[in-house]
């Protein structure tokens with residue numbers, strides 16, 4: 001949403017209500033957490049989440065962390081486990097993100113997980129983040145509120161330096177106390193894996209668990225298929241830049257055309273981004289061969305094409 005006037009909101013009740021209303025309207029807004037400022041959008045809306053990627057100018061879709069007010073609400077979206085319970089009891093709310101398997105009827109837009117079947121969730125401790133989540137009443141997908149490739153924003157003015165005119169609002173609550181991203185622990189395999197070091201020291205987590213964490217990249221860490229899967233790959237073969245389907249193929253279209261599913265009939269890249277992973281999953285269930293129409297290589301089209309190329313690439317395993 002370039003050309004938008006980005007409003008700076010205070011932490012007053014009226015301003016937080018305005019921020020919550022913008023989220024409900026499908027806009028993305030920057031908000032403070034104890035780690036860094038997040039660029040939040042309704043995690044149930046693919047179109048809202050697509051605006052986050054557009055504002056950040058990310059040339060690729062990577063999965064986002066979903067912020068929820070407490071562990072009970074987290075369990076609406078993910079399959080819970082004893083280890084999750086132990087870590088959540090010890091460190092939530094706080095700078096720890098857990099990656100857990102998505103549950104059926106999770107309600108999260110596929111763009112949030114970039115098509116993966118796991119979800120990164122966190123319960124922020126920051127009181128304004130908590131109040132905003134309660135007022136909004138839904139899960140918030142939020143990466144750091146900075147332009148792609150730039151350092152994370154720990155103050156509202158850092159947010160504005162990169163995103164002024166690209167997002168609806170920023171809620172200013174001064175500097176973030178931790179100032180580092182959350183520590184991410186993967187809980188989708190046999191053993192907990194450190195996926196990203198961050199604001200909660202690894203040693204503290206290991207003490208709570210009574211054992212060391214496997215490290216991403218360790219042989220030991222790769223104990224379950226998909227555990228370190230960094231991007232979604234359909235089982236079907238993908239043929240890109242297709243104008244017409246060949247025998248046996250289903251066609252994923254873009255723009256006005258005859259096809260089996262269309263990323264966006266009107267050629268709208270935000271709508272296409274919102275539909276990308278959901279449509280791929282659907283076609284993957286229906287056919288072993290998917291042809292994909294050309295998608296323009298600008299704006300969100302860059303990230304869409306990046307994911308399509310990865311999905312079409314020969315499998316490394």
Ligand code: AMP
Nearest residue numbers: 062063064065099116118119120143144
């Ligand atoms: P950021 O968007 O900067 O907050 O970074 C989010 C981090 O969480 C990235 O390093 C992602 O790769 C990681 N992440 C989010 N969801 C998942 C997931 N389902 N599986 C593995 N890593 C994830």
Ligand code: MG
Nearest residue numbers: 143144145152
């Ligand atoms: Mg970041």
